[in-house]
Amino acid sequence: MTYCVGMNLDDGLVFLSDSRTNAGVDNINTFRKMNVFERPGERVMLLMTSGNLAITQTVVTLLKEQMASHDAKLSLWNVPNMFEAARVVGDAMREVYRRDAEALQHFGVDFSANVVLGGQIFGESPRLFQVYSAGNFIESTEETPYFQIGETKYGKPIIDRVLRPETPLPVAAKCALISMDSTIRSNLSVGLPLDLVVVRTNECKVAIHQKVDAEDPYFRMIRSRWGEALREAFVHLPEPDWQ
Amino acid sequence: MTYCVGMNLDDGLVFLSDSRTNAGVDNINTFRKMNVFERPGERVMLLMTSGNLAITQTVVTLLKEQMASHDAKLSLWNVPNMFEAARVVGDAMREVYRRDAEALQHFGVDFSANVVLGGQIFGESPRLFQVYSAGNFIESTEETPYFQIGETKYGKPIIDRVLRPETPLPVAAKCALISMDSTIRSNLSVGLPLDLVVVRTNECKVAIHQKVDAEDPYFRMIRSRWGEALREAFVHLPEPDWQ
Numbered sequence: 001m002t003y004c005v006g007m008n009l010d011d012g013l014v015f016l017s018d019s020r021t022n023a024g025v026d027n028i029n030t031f032r033k034m035n036v037f038e039r040p041g042e043r044v045m046l047l048m049t050s051g052n053l054a055i056t057q058t059v060v061t062l063l064k065e066q067m068a069s070h071d072a073k074l075s076l077w078n079v080p081n082m083f084e085a086a087r088v089v090g091d092a093m094r095e096v097y098r099r100d101a102e103a104l105q106h107f108g109v110d111f112s113a114n115v116v117l118g119g120q121i122f123g124e125s126p127r128l129f130q131v132y133s134a135g136n137f138i139e140s141t142e143e144t145p146y147f148q149i150g151e152t153k154y155g156k157p158i159i160d161r162v163l164r165p166e167t168p169l170p171v172a173a174k175c176a177l178i179s180m181d182s183t184i185r186s187n188l189s190v191g192l193p194l195d196l197v198v199v200r201t202n203e204c205k206v207a208i209h210q211k212v213d214a215e216d217p218y219f220r221m222i223r224s225r226w227g228e229a230l231r232e233a234f235v236h237l238p239e240p241d242w243q
Numbered sequence: 244m245t246y247c248v249g250m251n252l253d254d255g256l257v258f259l260s261d262s263r264t265n266a267g268v269d270n271i272n273t274f275r276k277m278n279v280f281e282r283p284g285e286r287v288m289l290l291m292t293s294g295n296l297a298i299t300q301t302v303v304t305l306l307k308e309q310m311a312s313h314d315a316k317l318s319l320w321n322v323p324n325m326f327e328a329a330r331v332v333g334d335a336m337r338e339v340y341r342r343d344a345e346a347l348q349h350f351g352v353d354f355s356a357n358v359v360l361g362g363q364i365f366g367e368s369p370r371l372f373q374v375y376s377a378g379n380f381i382e383s384t385e386e387t388p389y390f391q392i393g394e395t396k397y398g399k400p401i402i403d404r405v406l407r408p409e410t411p412l413p414v415a416a417k418c419a420l421i422s423m424d425s426t427i428r429s430n431l432s433v434g435l436p437l438d439l440v441v442v443r444t445n446e447c448k449v450a451i452h453q454k455v456d457a458e459d460p461y462f463r464m465i466r467s468r469w470g471e472a473l474r475e476a477f478v479h480l481p482e483p484d485w486q
Contacts, residue, residue, distance in 0.1 A: 153396035157425045161470055162477050170482035178477070182400045196485075210485050218483045227404055229476035234405050234421070237468055239413035240461045242453050 001189035002050035002150030004033060005159070005176050006116040008128035008140045011169045012200040012207070013118045016176040017048045018150075018184070020191035034195035035060055037067070037076050037119075040205035045076055045085060045119035046197055050150035051133070052104075055096055055113040062092040082119060082127035083139075089117050090135035097135070114149040122204050154186040155179030169198055177212075177222050194219070244432035245293035245393030247276060248402070248419050249359040251371035251383045254412045255443040255450070256361045259419040260291045261393075261427070263434035277438035278303055280310070280319050280362075283448035288319055288328060288362035289440055293393035294376070295347075298339055298356040305335040325362060325370035326382075332360055333378035340378070357392040365447050397429040398422030412441055420455075420465050437462070 004017040017033040033056075035047040047063075049056035066075035066088070079085045093113060101111040111133055118128040128140040130147040140147060145165050148156065158179050163172060173196060183190050194212040199205070212219045247260040260276040276299075278290040290306075292299035309318035309331070322328045336356060344354040354376055361371035371383040373390040383390060388408050391399065401422050406415060416439060426433050437455040442448070455462045 153429070154400055156429055157397055157400075158473065158477070160429065161473055168482075170484075174480060174482050175477070177483075178480075186396070186399055186403065208485050210483075218485070222480065225480055226476070229480065230401070230404055230473075233469070233472035233476050234401070234418070237417060237421075237465065237472065239411075239417050240420075240453075241413075242451050242461070 001187060002033060003148070003152070003155060003180060003183045003187075003190045004048040004050060004116055004150055005146060005148045005155070005179060006046070006048065006118045006128050006140075007146040007163065007167075007172050007176065008118060008126060008165075009145060009167055009169065009172055010165050010201070012198060012203075013046070013120070013126050013128065014169060014172045014176055015046045015048060015116070015118065015195075015197040015199075016173075016180055017195050018180065018190045019193050019195065020189060021053050032195060034197060036197065036206060036209065038206055039077070041122065042204055043077075043119065043121040044199055044204050044206060045082075045117065046199070047089065048116045048149065049113065051113035052109070052111070055100065055111065056115070058096045058100070059089070059092045059113065059115070062095060063089065066092075079121070081121055081124050082117075082129070085119070085121075086117055086129040086131060086137045086139075089115055089129075089131050090137055093131060093133065094135040097133070116147045116149055118199075120199065120201070120204050126199065126201055151183055151187050151190050155183040158182065169200065173198060174222070177219060178226050181219075181223055181226060244430060245276060246391070246395070246398060246423060246426045246430075246433045247291040247293060247359055247393055248389060248391045248398070248422060249289070249291065249361045249371050249383075250389040250406065250415050250419065251361060251369060251408075252388060252410055252412065252415055253408050253444070255441060255446075256289070256363070256369050256371065257412060257415045257419055258289045258291060258359070258361065258438075258440040258442075259416075259423055260438050261423065261433045262436050262438065263432060264296050275438060277440060279440065279449060279452070281449055282320070284365065285447055286320075286362065286364040287442055287447050287449060288325075288360065289442070290332070291359045291392065292356065294356035295352070295354070298343065298354065299358070301339045301343070302332070302335045302356065302358070305338060306332065309335075322364070324364055324367050325360075325372070328362070328364075329360055329372040329374060329380045329382075332358055332372075332374050333380055336374060336376065337378040340376070359390045359392055361442075363442065363444070363447050369442065369444055394426055394430050394433055398426040401425065412443065416441060417465070420462060421469050424462075424466050424469060
């Protein structure tokens with residue numbers, strides 16, 4: 001399983017992914033799910049994946065082949081805006097579907113993959129998309145300035161309660177890490193290390209790429225103090241007096 | 244959808260269920276999911292259901308027919324202990340499976356139903372079970388003194404963080420209501436009114452059965468103050484200083 005969250009805020013973009021991939025709990029491996037494509041000052045794109053690893057790796061490989069090729073009419077390097085970038089990712093998903101879906105079906109395996117794609121191309125504002133297995137996609141809005149993929153439910157309540165478009169980037173990063181902590185505590189198949197990436201509006205480059213492992217002092221602080229703070233808040237609420 | 248939680252604590256049992264049932268978001272109805280079977284001082288049993296309403300209603304009806312019949316060898320009224328009660332519920336589930344599963348399959352409908360069954364029969368300690376669609380079941384333990392059915396994930400983190408076997412009953416009820424609040428906020432298809440039932444150890448009867456609707460002052464307090472407390476705890480954690 002996987003947990004990734006991307007946030008689109010007034011000040012920029014925040015991305016957080018875990019790195020655990022599993023095929024049953026006795027076969028757990030670590031793969032990076034955060035892909036960074038960057039030409040500083042001109043364009044920056046972050047792509048996070050969840051679902052069947054064989055599918056998502058092939059999608060990313062196709063995208064990289066297009067980017068490396070001089071003949072590719074459209075690739076993430078030459079699309080004029082982020083909407084077209086989302087279409088390129090969706091088309092890559094459909095290409096992999098055409099190759100693999102039937103063979104997978106013979107083994108009872110669903111064609112399942114999800115992508116969060118965000119970034120900024122100079123001249124536009126930063127944008128954030130979620131691309132589905134079918135290659136279609138949606139864009140974030142003021143009302144819902146974030147997307148989650150993978151094991152999304154445990155970590156959703158805290159985001160819904162605190163995230164707004166005007167939330168500053170460090171506060172949003174804190175929110176993403178607390179959301180990840182709640183997910184890791186409740187689901188064995190989501191795990192460290194994490195990749196946290198921050199992009200500031202109009203810089204068109206990665207401002208921060210922090211790899212967070214079990215020794216990271218800030219994440220250790222979050223893990224211990226958030227649980228404590230929750231328990232304290234809980235204790236301070238009165239009990240019901242129904243008799 | 245549904246959210247129900249049952250807790251087995253040193254001081255007794257706590258049960259909380261919502262009452263919303265839906266077949267698509269344009270067809271949402273209210274059905275009670277909390278069934279109370281009680282002969283005060285001798286036995287008390289609570290049964291909460293999730294899944295396909297046609298299945299769970301039939302299971303409950305079968306159980307009631309057995310209880311009303313003078314010929315039934317085994318019913319919830321005459322089983323000698325709660326383990327046998329769980330078997331009676333599992334057998335009723337299998338009976339409905341034999342009748343309905345094939346017809347449901349023709350319509351692509353999974354045979355899906357889950358039951359939380361808890362209670363006390365005089366002479367035993369209070370016990371808590373989860374019965375699956377297949378009629379098999381598990382019992383709660385010291386390490387996991389609760390079961391959830393339905394839309395379980397949003398409301399799980401707070402239970403994992405605060406519930407222990409020694410938690411007093413009013414505190415456990417508060418925990419169940421906060422867990423329900425997180426679920427209702429994140430999932431449209433879980434809704435008020437709620438049924439909250441408390442059974443005290445060795446009383447073998449319902450101590451409290453509170454119907455909680457949108458006007459309930461305690462639940463209103465929980466809804467507003469828990470969100471506030473979370474946001475305050477969030478604000479008080481420092482932000483990362485990665486640069």
